[in-house]
Amino acid sequence: MPLAFSYPPATSNVSPVRRLLLLLVIALVAAACGSAADDVSAPAQSAAEQDVPATASDTTAGGEVTEPIEEPSEAPPATTSTDVPAETVAPQPAFDGPPAPDFSMTLADGTEFVLSAETRPVYLVFWAEW
Amino acid sequence: MDAVAQDYSPDDIVFLAVAGKSSPEKSAQRAAELFGERITWGYDDAVWEPFGSPYQPYTILITGGDVIVEEWYGPRDADSLRAAVDHLLSVG
Numbered sequence: 001m002p003l004a005f006s007y008p009p010a011t012s013n014v015s016p017v018r019r020l021l022l023l024l025v026i027a028l029v030a031a032a033c034g035s036a037a038d039d040v041s042a043p044a045q046s047a048a049e050q051d052v053p054a055t056a057s058d059t060t061a062g063g064e065v066t067e068p069i070e071e072p073s074e075a076p077p078a079t080t081s082t083d084v085p086a087e088t089v090a091p092q093p094a095f096d097g098p099p100a101p102d103f104s105m106t107l108a109d110g111t112e113f114v115l116s117a118e119t120r121p122v123y124l125v126f127w128a129e130w
Numbered sequence: 131m132d133a134v135a136q137d138y139s140p141d142d143i144v145f146l147a148v149a150g151k152s153s154p155e156k157s158a159q160r161a162a163e164l165f166g167e168r169i170t171w172g173y174d175d176a177v178w179e180p181f182g183s184p185y186q187p188y189t190i191l192i193t194g195g196d197v198i199v200e201e202w203y204g205p206r207d208a209d210s211l212r213a214a215v216d217h218l219l220s221v222g
Binding site for chain 1 (some may be wrong): 131135141142143144145146147148149150151152156157158159160161170171172173174176177178180181184186187188189190191192193194195196197198199215218219221222
């Protein structure tokens with residue numbers, strides 16, 4: 001940082017003590033600026049060392065690492081149980097068992113029975129008259 | 131089986147007895163003695179084959195989605211049958 005100072009002419013009546021104080025203030029200001037510049041570079045280096053993907057974080061002009069930016073997701077936003085429509089509630093899983101072979105037969109009353117067309121549970125018993 | 135079947139509504143479950151390994155005439159005579167109106171039955175040897183031509187009596191409980199819930203050979207007492215039917219109705 002270039003600093004331009006115009007010192008008072010030698011003929012001025014500024015005392016040596018005040019001149020020394022002025023130089024001390026200038027030195028302190030210069031030291032403070034140098035320290036701030038070091039602080040600016042530190043976070044960027046830290047982020048690089050953490051191997052954070054560029055899309056997951058951002059560094060501001062001031063060198064501050066911001067919170068990771070959440071990527072857009074295809075999943076729907078989380079909802080609470082109170083605002084879930086009734087039609088989206090998962091139905092109860094079907095009973096886990098072996099499938100019954102489909103069959104059809106003519107009953108004694110002349111009607112046709114087809115297992116796959118029957119939506120009610122079936123109590124099926126094979127029997128012989130002997 | 132007949133007494134148990136009368137405890138359940140026809141809207142809820144089908145009781146179907148498949149006769150075989152004999153003759154339709156003899157089976158009809160025996161069915162008239164064994165089954166009331168709540169049990170439907172028919173004679174068809176071919177239906178036994180998909181189920182492995184089982185010994186009899188052989189009972190299978192099937193959900194409305196055609197999944198086997200339980201199966202067994204031989205007779206069971208009425209309370210045991212009711213428990214089995216209740217379980218079938220509870221799962222579908």
